[in-house]
Amino acid sequence: MSTRDEETLLIVESDPDSRRPLVNFLKTDYKVCGAKSGKEAWAILAKEKIDLVLFDDGVPDIRGVEFFHDARVRYPDVIRILVTESRDLPDIVKIIKEAAVYQVIPKPCPPWHLRLLIDRALESRELARRHRLMSRELKFSDAAFRSHKEHLTKLIRDSYEFDKLVFASDSMLEVCNLARKAAATDMPVLIQGETGTGKELMARAIHGFSNRKRFPFLAQNCGALPDELLQSELFGHKRGAFTGAISDRLGLFVAADGGTVFLDEISEVSPSFQVSLLRFLQEGEVKPLGSEKTRKANVRILAASNRPIKELVEAGTFRKDLYYRLRGFELIIPPLRERVEDIPVLAEYFSRKFSELMNRRVAGITVQVMRHLQAYPFPGNVRELETEIQRMVSLAGNGEFLSTEHLSEDLAKVVPPDARLKEMNLINGAGTLKQKVERLEAQVVTQALLRHRWNQSKVAKELGLSRVGLANKIRRYKLAAAPSGGITHA
Ligand SMILES: Nc1ncnc2c1ncn2[C@@H]1O[C@H](COP(=O)(O)OP(=O)(O)OP(=O)(O)O)[C@@H](O)[C@H]1O
Ligand SMILES: [Mg+2]
Structure with a gap:
């Protein structure tokens, strides 16, 4: 089925002797509705999915330019063509600008000419649509990009702006x-x-x-x-x-x-x-x-x-x-740590800003990173967050997510709330006292190793252990460095 069959035109013309033959002529290629007044035209626009309106400037209740002025706001995707008696060029230019009219045609205009114009107008709209789709596909060529975009759209919908200030919190x-x-x-x-x-x-x-x-x-x-x-x-x-x-x-x-x-x-x-x-x-x-x-x-x-x-x-x-x-x-202005709801929108905003500046595609920010960001007190507030994200974008490869391995040392060190929750469960969960203490000990050693990026002398010093004592604990709890600098439990 050609797309042409699906396109619907609305012809607004008060004189039935002109309207009917034109409608019949165009019917061979399109679905066509006719209206004899502005009022009737609005009713059809509200009911049908119209692709193009051809308005003959002689209907009794409204001037074409006024009609299109409103139509531009209410139905911005509809192509607008005005047929008029006017031969006054400045007036025509004014109409085109004011109501963003696709074309103004002086009367009389032979039907074949009108049909050609309608064909071209619909063709160029279709091309613009395909171009939009293609550039979107290029930008978000895989599922990660698509879901990231949906996530972004939601974040943006939930955030506010005041000039260049981005925020989502009620306090801001x-x-x-x-x-x-x-x-x-x-x-x-x-x-x-x-x-x-x-x-x-x-x-x-x-x-x-x-x-x-x-x-x-x-x-x-x-x-x-x-x-x-x-x-x-x-x-x-x-x-x-x-x-x-x-x-x-x-x-x-x-x-x-x-x-x-x-x-x-x-x-x-x-x-x-x-x-x-x-x-x-x-x-x-x-x-x-x-x-x-x-x-x-x-x-x-x-x-x-x-x-x-x-x-x-x-x-x-x-x-x-x-x-x-x-x-x-x-x-x-409250400090950032008192408005953690702003952190995700700001992080996304800066990630977009710097990926554009550095001409790099960032797939998104991982949930773990967001947790770290939201648990960190940001003594340098938004400026510090901005610098952090700038650094992460420059470290991430093209098409990659900003993930915990890109975090700076201070941010990597923070313990996100869910990890804290796990710690609590270590104590509250089932087991003997000895088992609970051991689980907690394993957790403390793990955190220290993460904080010091596996520098064992620093960890031993912090925990008051000898190097050998620490090595024993690592062996006992089967801890091993993950390639990302994190930890795996063997
Ligand atoms: N709500 C926000 N949305 C977007 N960018 C922000 C926001 N708040 C701060 N920034 C960015 O953070 C950085 C610091 O902001 P700004 O210079 O206005 O802070 P300041 O309060 O004047 O800091 P200082 O007290 O150190 O002078 C700037 O790059 C600014 O663009
Ligand atoms: Mg300042």
């Missing part, structure tokens, strides 16, 4: 919802969180979601510069204001006029800088070093800190009034 959803609200205002935002939790990414997202997005986003690390330099970086200076100031300098606040300035590591600034910043936040004016004149600068301040500012205020090293000013909105 809450922070991002607040950030969206903050983005709509001009108030300062204080973003706090441990190192690598995504504070800068969050600041960029807020700028990107604000109506300042067409103006600059300029970042300044406040921890990296001595006080005088930092002041001059932000407020600018006049020539000769201090040694080395050989010309006037426009500060960041003026350079970012209309946009956003991101002050990173705000906890590190000196008391005198705190005063200048507070003045700027109150007046919106900058006074370059060595100058008497002030100047307005319309910038929005976002600040970040990986030390809790509240504690610094209590300790008396950070001004309370500045803290309250900066804290128009306060966003606290």
Whole structure:
């Protein structure tokens, strides 16, 4: 059976004397429905699986361009062809663009010409479909790739995004919802969180979601510069204001006029800088070093800190009034270990990112790796996870899964919860006291061997055994190194 028999056309034309002959003419090749109004056409589209709509722009209840405008949203795969009286080229181009119409045909148009056009339109759609299928097959040529893709689709469906921030946890959803609200205002935002939790990414997202997005986003690390330099970086200076100031300098606040300035590591600034910043936040004016004149600068301040500012205020090293000013909105990004639900989506996201960058096919991430990742406390937060996955992708061969043998030493060492559960069962399961103790001992030795990648002197030292004592235990419990660096029980 040719695919052609299955393709269904809808001819929308108010004049029955034109519609009927055209429908009959096309019927030799296609299944054809006719409609005399927009209303009738919508009813048919809702009921039938239509492949192409030919709309004659003379129906009483709707203009073709409006009809196709809606059809594009409601039935995006349907090919749209418009027949019109218009000879006005700019108008035709406008229609093609606005409603993404495949072709606009001036009236009158002989039926054979229409049929040719319909043939070509359906052919090119079929080619595009096959191309899509083939490229998908090339990408995911075996079952592993297919199931990985399904898994990915599910993960992506279950995850959220805020600009470039990827997450699945409710706690991040809450922070991002607040950030969206903050983005709509001009108030300062204080973003706090441990190192690598995504504070800068969050600041960029807020700028990107604000109506300042067409103006600059300029970042300044406040921890990296001595006080005088930092002041001059932000407020600018006049020539000769201090040694080395050989010309006037426009500060960041003026350079970012209309946009956003991101002050990173705000906890590190000196008391005198705190005063200048507070003045700027109150007046919106900058006074370059060595100058008497002030100047307005319309910038929005976002600040970040990986030390809790509240504690610094209590300790008396950070001004309370500045803290309250900066804290128009306060966003606290939780550490990654407190939102383990984010780990799988981030791991998949980074694995895709780096496999694309390195032009490498990764079959997926094994369940065991995910368990290790989710059991690890990630002191370096998302940045550490990102580096870990980057490293794993570079170690994995083309088409391979990221598996435990690609894990870095710190991550390989962690004991995933299910292994911990097994340990518990070692004790809770059946057996005499001696058997239970022996099972536990075997487990302790196994873990230590894994942690030290079979370096027996290190293991013996850690467990307080002699080399011979350790060798005896290995023999007794029949432990052997697996090729992956893991352990097999002989
Ligand atoms: N939710 C996330 N989704 C995707 N990438 C993220 C996310 N969070 C962080 N990252 C990535 O992790 C890395 C660290 O993020 P970022 O520089 O924003 O952290 P930070 O909190 O500013 O760290 P630091 O305190 O050390 O300056 C970046 O490469 C960033 O792209
Ligand atoms: Mg940062």
